Amino acid sequence: MRAKTLYWIGRWGAIQSWSGSGIILGIAAAIHELGFSSIDWGLVTIGAVGVVLVHYVSHSLNDLTDYEVDARTNIEGTGRHKILLAGDVTKKELTWLSIGLIALVTAMAAYVGYRLPWALVFVAVGYFGMLGYNSKPLKLAYKPLNEIPVDIPVNMALVVGVAYVATSQIIGLAIVMGVIQTFMGMSMKVTYAAMDSGTDRSWGKVTSSVRFPQFPWSTVYPACGLFSVVAFLFLKIDPVLMVVPAALFALQTWYAMRIDWLRNDYLLKHGIVKKRNFFHPLVRGVPSPTTDTWEGTSHAMSKLLVKQLMVTIVNGVLLGAVLIALA
Numbered sequence: 001m002r003a004k005t006l007y008w009i010g011r012w013g014a015i016q017s018w019s020g021s022g023i024i025l026g027i028a029a030a031i032h033e034l035g036f037s038s039i040d041w042g043l044v045t046i047g048a049v050g051v052v053l054v055h056y057v058s059h060s061l062n063d064l065t066d067y068e069v070d071a072r073t074n075i076e077g078t079g080r081h082k083i084l085l086a087g088d089v090t091k092k093e094l095t096w097l098s099i100g101l102i103a104l105v106t107a108m109a110a111y112v113g114y115r116l117p118w119a120l121v122f123v124a125v126g127y128f129g130m131l132g133y134n135s136k137p138l139k140l141a142y143k144p145l146n147e148i149p150v151d152i153p154v155n156m157a158l159v160v161g162v163a164y165v166a167t168s169q170i171i172g173l174a175i176v177m178g179v180i181q182t183f184m185g186m187s188m189k190v191t192y193a194a195m196d197s198g199t200d201r202s203w204g205k206v207t208s209s210v211r212f213p214q215f216p217w218s219t220v221y222p223a224c225g226l227f228s229v230v231a232f233l234f235l236k237i238d239p240v241l242m243v244v245p246a247a248l249f250a251l252q253t254w255y256a257m258r259i260d261w262l263r264n265d266y267l268l269k270h271g272i273v274k275k276r277n278f279f280h281p282l283v284r285g286v287p288s289p290t291t292d293t294w295e296g297t298s299h300a301m302s303k304l305l306v307k308q309l310m311v312t313i314v315n316g317v318l319l320g321a322v323l324i325a326l327a
């Protein structure tokens with residue numbers, strides 16, 4: 001298997017925005033609360049590498065699960081590269097790679113669990129996300145509202161678990177950072193699903209955007225994130241720590257409204273839904289032919305998804321820097 005193929009499996013933008021940002025926020029919250037000297041850098045490094053590997057192997061499992069659907073999806077038009085479709089790797093090779101990586105992660109988790117037995121609770125949540133989302137019998141990727149049982153516990157466990165492995169303590173601020181990272185991650189995750197909903201509908205992948213097409217899925221989660229920032233202010237969390245997520249959730253919501261506008265306009269044109277989203281008049285400037293076809297619609301959505309992904313990465317880096325600077 002070529003090194004370039006191993007690179008393509010990673011989808012590194014997604015790893016940076018989810019796992020990377022979560023790791024940064026978990027460690028930064030620990031430093032902010034307990035100081036640099038509290039961090040077990042060796043153990044948290046093992047934990048962080050394990051997190052990245054779980055995310056990495058989730059992508060390979062997802063490629064195996066989605067092969068039939070991906071073959072009929074606008075992959076090239078949305079700027080993605082699928083290694084099975086491109087012939088870079090065989091299903092057998094990808095299966096054995098996945099098994100090997102899961103075995104490696106399990107060995108790392110066993111060591112962390114030997115040092116901190118309660119860390120295995122967070123490991124179990126990560127395994128549930130990896131296997132429950134991609135594999136039978138649950139195969140939650142093919143069910144509506146999968147972001148609730150998968151994305152929420154996985155993101156929360158990531159941030160709180162990293163802080164716990166770093167310090168052997170459950171840190172309250174890490175829970176706050178976990179909520180922020182959860183809604184940031186969900187904001188782009190549902191857009192990934194929405195971007196493929198036009199073809200998913202035809203091939204049995206019933207995501208939230210397929211089952212409830214009239215609902216603005218890309219907008220709801222960053223909006224919830226914005227409300228969570230307000231709630232944390234009422235709970236007396238330092239307002240300075242909320243400046244970055246407040247600004248970036250507002251930007252994330254704006255991008256999401258444009259994404260939902262595109263999908264809703266396509267669905268209206270094709271008679272799949274009957275009503276415009278309530279914010280439809282706020283979003284303008286999209287040429288009408290863009291949403292005549294699903295290829296044009298999904299391509300336009302993919303450009304906004306890249307911006308959402310960058311916002312999530314920037315939030316992790318900037319908010320982490322603020323936490324450490326104010327430690």
